[in-house]
Amino acid sequence: MQHAKEIALPKRETRILSSISRWLVAASTIPRRDPFAFAGLVLYLIFILIAVFADSLITHDPREILFNDEYDLASNLTPGGDHILGTTYSGRDIYSQLVMGTRGALVVGVTAAVCVVAIGTVVGLIAGYFGGLTDTLLMRLADIALGVPFLPFVIVLAAFLNPSQWNVVFGIALLLWPQSARVIRAQVMTLRERAFIEAARVTGAGPWRIMFVHIAPNVLSLSFLYASIAVGWAILTEASISFLGFGPSDSVTWGYMLQDAYASQALGRGQYYWFIPPGLCIIGVVVAGFFISRGYEEILFPKLKD
Amino acid sequence: MLLEVRDLVIDYRSTRGRVRAVDGVSFNVPAGAIIGIVGESGCGKTTAVRAITRVMPSSAVFSGGSISLNGTDLVKLSERDMQKHLWRDIAYVPQSAMNALDPVWRVGRQVEEVLVARGGMEKKAARVRSEELFAMVGLGANRLSDYPHQFSGGMRQRASIALALALSPKLVIADEPVTALDVVIQRQVLDTFATLQKQLNVSVVLVTHDISVVAYVCDYVVVMYAGKVVESGPVADVLDRPAHPYTMGLYNAFPELSGDDRELSPIEGSPPDLLDPPQGCRFRARCPFSIATCTQDPPEHLVGEGHIANCHRATEAADLRETAKRTETWVGVTTE
Amino acid sequence: MNKPLIAVERLTKRFDVSRSMTDILTGKRPQLQAVTDVNFTLQRGETLGIVGESGCGKTTLGRMLIKLIPPSEGTILFDGKNISGMDRTAELAFRRRAQLVFQNPFDALNPHFTILRSLREPLHNARVPGEEHVSRIAEAMGMVHLPAPDHFLQSLPHQLSGGQLQRVVLARALVLRPEFILADEPVSMLDVSVRAGILNVLREVRDRMGLAAVFISHDLALVRYVCARTITMYLGAVVEDGPTADIVGNPLHPYTKALVQAVPIPRVDQSHAPLPITGGLPDARNPPSGCRFRDRCPLAEGRCASEVPPLRDVGGGRRVACHLV
Numbered sequence A: 001m002q003h004a005k006e007i008a009l010p011k012r013e014t015r016i017l018s019s020i021s022r023w024l025v026a027a028s029t030i031p032r033r034d035p036f037a038f039a040g041l042v043l044y045l046i047f048i049l050i051a052v053f054a055d056s057l058i059t060h061d062p063r064e065i066l067f068n069d070e071y072d073l074a075s076n077l078t079p080g081g082d083h084i085l086g087t088t089y090s091g092r093d094i095y096s097q098l099v100m101g102t103r104g105a106l107v108v109g110v111t112a113a114v115c116v117v118a119i120g121t122v123v124g125l126i127a128g129y130f131g132g133l134t135d136t137l138l139m140r141l142a143d144i145a146l147g148v149p150f151l152p153f154v155i156v157l158a159a160f161l162n163p164s165q166w167n168v169v170f171g172i173a174l175l176l177w178p179q180s181a182r183v184i185r186a187q188v189m190t191l192r193e194r195a196f197i198e199a200a201r202v203t204g205a206g207p208w209r210i211m212f213v214h215i216a217p218n219v220l221s222l223s224f225l226y227a228s229i230a231v232g233w234a235i236l237t238e239a240s241i242s243f244l245g246f247g248p249s250d251s252v253t254w255g256y257m258l259q260d261a262y263a264s265q266a267l268g269r270g271q272y273y274w275f276i277p278p279g280l281c282i283i284g285v286v287v288a289g290f291f292i293s294r295g296y297e298e299i300l301f302p303k304l305k306d
Numbered sequence B: 001m002l003l004e005v006r007d008l009v010i011d012y013r014s015t016r017g018r019v020r021a022v023d024g025v026s027f028n029v030p031a032g033a034i035i036g037i038v039g040e041s042g043c044g045k046t047t048a049v050r051a052i053t054r055v056m057p058s059s060a061v062f063s064g065g066s067i068s069l070n071g072t073d074l075v076k077l078s079e080r081d082m083q084k085h086l087w088r089d090i091a092y093v094p095q096s097a098m099n100a101l102d103p104v105w106r107v108g109r110q111v112e113e114v115l116v117a118r119g120g121m122e123k124k125a126a127r128v129r130s131e132e133l134f135a136m137v138g139l140g141a142n143r144l145s146d147y148p149h150q151f152s153g154g155m156r157q158r159a160s161i162a163l164a165l166a167l168s169p170k171l172v173i174a175d176e177p178v179t180a181l182d183v184v185i186q187r188q189v190l191d192t193f194a195t196l197q198k199q200l201n202v203s204v205v206l207v208t209h210d211i212s213v214v215a216y217v218c219d220y221v222v223v224m225y226a227g228k229v230v231e232s233g234p235v236a237d238v239l240d241r242p243a244h245p246y247t248m249g250l251y252n253a254f255p256e257l258s259g260d261d262r263e264l265s266p267i268e269g270s271p272p273d274l275l276d277p278p279q280g281c282r283f284r285a286r287c288p289f290s291i292a293t294c295t296q297d298p299p300e301h302l303v304g305e306g307h308i309a310n311c312h313r314a315t316e317a318a319d320l321r322e323t324a325k326r327t328e329t330w331v332g333v334t335t336e
Numbered sequence C: 001m002n003k004p005l006i007a008v009e010r011l012t013k014r015f016d017v018s019r020s021m022t023d024i025l026t027g028k029r030p031q032l033q034a035v036t037d038v039n040f041t042l043q044r045g046e047t048l049g050i051v052g053e054s055g056c057g058k059t060t061l062g063r064m065l066i067k068l069i070p071p072s073e074g075t076i077l078f079d080g081k082n083i084s085g086m087d088r089t090a091e092l093a094f095r096r097r098a099q100l101v102f103q104n105p106f107d108a109l110n111p112h113f114t115i116l117r118s119l120r121e122p123l124h125n126a127r128v129p130g131e132e133h134v135s136r137i138a139e140a141m142g143m144v145h146l147p148a149p150d151h152f153l154q155s156l157p158h159q160l161s162g163g164q165l166q167r168v169v170l171a172r173a174l175v176l177r178p179e180f181i182l183a184d185e186p187v188s189m190l191d192v193s194v195r196a197g198i199l200n201v202l203r204e205v206r207d208r209m210g211l212a213a214v215f216i217s218h219d220l221a222l223v224r225y226v227c228a229r230t231i232t233m234y235l236g237a238v239v240e241d242g243p244t245a246d247i248v249g250n251p252l253h254p255y256t257k258a259l260v261q262a263v264p265i266p267r268v269d270q271s272h273a274p275l276p277i278t279g280g281l282p283d284a285r286n287p288p289s290g291c292r293f294r295d296r297c298p299l300a301e302g303r304c305a306s307e308v309p310p311l312r313d314v315g316g317g318r319r320v321a322c323h324l325v
Helices: A012-027 A035-052 A094-130 A132-147 A150-160 A165-191 A195-202 A207-244 A254-263 A272-294 A296-300 B045-053 B079-085 B107-118 B123-136 B141-145 B153-164 B183-200 B211-217 B235-240 B245-253 B314-325 C021-026 C058-065 C088-097 C115-125 C130-143 C162-174 C192-209 C220-226 C244-249 C254-262 C302-306
Strands: B003-014 B017-029 B034-038 B060-069 B090-093 B171-175 B203-208 B220-225 B228-234 B300-304 B307-310 C006-016 C031-042 C047-051 C073-078 C098-101 C180-184 C212-217 C229-234 C237-243 C312-315 C318-320
Touching: A035 A094, A035 A272, A094 A132, A094 A165, A094 A207, A094 A254, A094 A272, A132 A165, A150 A165, A150 A207, A165 A207, A195 A207, A195 C098, A207 A254, A207 A272, A254 A272, B003 B045, B017 B034, B017 B045, B017 B060, B017 B228, B034 B045, B034 B183, B034 B211, B045 B060, B045 B090, B045 B171, B045 B203, B090 B153, B107 B123, B107 B141, B107 B153, B123 B141, B123 B153, B123 B183, B153 B171, B153 B183, B171 B183, B183 B203, B183 B211, B183 C254, B203 B211, B211 B235, B220 B235, B220 B245, B228 B235, B228 B245, B228 B300, B245 B314, B245 C192, B300 B314, B307 B314, C006 C058, C031 C058, C031 C237, C047 C058, C047 C220, C058 C180, C058 C212, C088 C098, C098 C162, C115 C130, C115 C162, C130 C162, C130 C192, C162 C192, C192 C212, C192 C220, C212 C220, C220 C229, C220 C244, C229 C244, C229 C254, C237 C244, C237 C254, C244 C254
Parallel strands: B034 B203, B034 B220, B090 B171, B171 B203, C047 C212, C047 C229, C098 C180, C180 C212
Antiparallel strands: B003 B017, B003 B060, B220 B228, B228 B307, B300 B307, C006 C031, C006 C073, C229 C237, C237 C318, C312 C318
């Protein structure tokens, strides 16, 4: 029989470190197992780095109206020289707008996604575990949120509050949580019947502990899945709002760039270098999110052996 | 000899590499005999018998050996030719009878379909034959108009046996047919197999992990471990005079209802990973009798009439048996 | 101590079953009586086996004993106190003294928890002070003969074999030093050569800790190995109760007789005689009147259809529910 001093409970720090290192080792096999998820992760990483180092990467102030040497408006310049991607109709540097827009996009996207998923997960956990009246009430609330038409609501919100990035985040959080909530609720309802949850009950855990300590890790991968999809959704929404003219006028985002290009009839002038880059970036983030969602299980909980 | 399996080798292609689930397995099935194939999870018994009927996942590959049914090598046949043998010469009863019965059709209709489509019978004749088949397995003719979900587990199992017998095959492969059944129903199903053997001279290959089932109904037994046959022979010989340490260990691990209250001893350790099997005898790591020579492949020893054991020490089997009966023999084997 | 640890009286459990269209239209709510009027006691340190086939209600009975589902009627007294209607403190106290070992070792542990974390959970919930955790865990692991080096404790369930997992499940049940363990088919999902190990551990733990245990199984041979006393159940009712050796050697109730005779043994010279039982399990929603076993019983007479046989004391610590014994 083992004596008590023969096992020492490993210190909290070592336990955390060993979990992290175990995750890292297993995660290093991701490129082999799911190359798409890996590609998605790399793309996200690139965008995050660009957003973080945006200040050092831009060549001009994105909002500054630029003039050329003859004091004329430096508008509609084609890519080359000082301006990697040329300038807009009002003389602003496109490249700098694109880089700064990354920051705006990610802030909106990530914040909105986190809010949506946080609300959805908590609601899903509570509704799924308690069932009964709580479940009915929460799901009816979800139905109401789903019934509200999305874009018009955000537009109305923008009309009531000052147009800013946070309206978009707020609107998305209010209306998009039901999708993740429903799926997580379904997952919780199956998990509730599993033996290890019964074991948690038998060992004395109360319902809140069971929900947030025992069940939650098993639904986190679903949350993550929705989060990666929601980032794309949020960015698309922000772009749509901005494109329609209801977006924030104080910051530069990709949607704003598209709106500006449209309003200045860039297509007619063949200024592809203006609107294609932001369009591609939006597509890139959404697709990266999609790829990550395909391999979410692998990323979050890589198993050391099959 | 109805069926001869010789040196059968089957691999599974997995993301981790090639797993050799069945590694050179040989056994014979005489006409009108019930053979039990016994072993634990991962020993390859299910893979081996499914290979006989070719009911295998796409990741499984025949890598060697032959399966001769009345002289025809089934391994060499094409899918189409193999289809001709299925149902008519060989039938398969899966572990979960729900896999054999379509839930949206009435059971009688499913039996008739086999008879008409594969047996070329007329509908009326098929109807009569269905009633006969059900009677053979102890199910009333009125049950033919029921759906599978209206049957209990034991009845479904018997219905899938009836289905398997539809075209009077000479060989029935049953994969763990009684594992999920209660003991009273289990007895009825096993008695059904015995009746089939007596009345119709049907051979049955019965895969199970339970040696009591083998003792109850089988004539011969094949013991498998980690993809290989370790011992085979007439049931009475193998159970009363086991010659392979694994069989001896299995016997010790089984609680008995009658007889004295002997202490059980587990076989310590687990079966080897077939992705990278050990050299020589695969049971070596868990065997209390292993010696230096066991790092080489064990030879096949004839220890009695039709009774073989693949063990280096098979000649000492009588002494080893005595030692194996003591529980201390099995303690601390894997910690050496 | 003559006061039993567990006393079960008139225990009954009914479940709602799915309604057909006619039921909905006529306002009927059909129910299934899974457990009917069960009475027995369990002394401290006693192991009781509950044997029966699927649908006999043994699992439902077990879940009521461990307070996972509430009874419809009747009482369960644990150390004199009714386990229904307990407040949170009383319930936690109960949970410290009564634990459960599951059938499926692969599902009984949270796949995201390390072994250490799973073992600490009961200690945490019972508010055992942190300093004691290590010694309790070491003690429990020693009792189930599991090694306790760091890397084992830091493993995740998917890295362990079935036998090791079941030992961890048992260790988790023992870490609170309970007085009572419910084991529901604890070895049925394990390989044959591994089962013996777990059964031996159960026997050893029972002897060393003086645990009372209820062992639910459909396998009479397993129950015989572990339990001194056995109850056989049929369609929700107890039909026989007595020392295991007597039940196996000299079964009195016709159903127990059939059950004993039906169990195959690993010897070629065994009886192949037909079982003294006919037909299959009746529909549990509409059980036969009077004695539930009568439509399959070779000895049934008129009285069996009109009167439910009570569980009578027939001496030698045995009780049987049959008019003809």
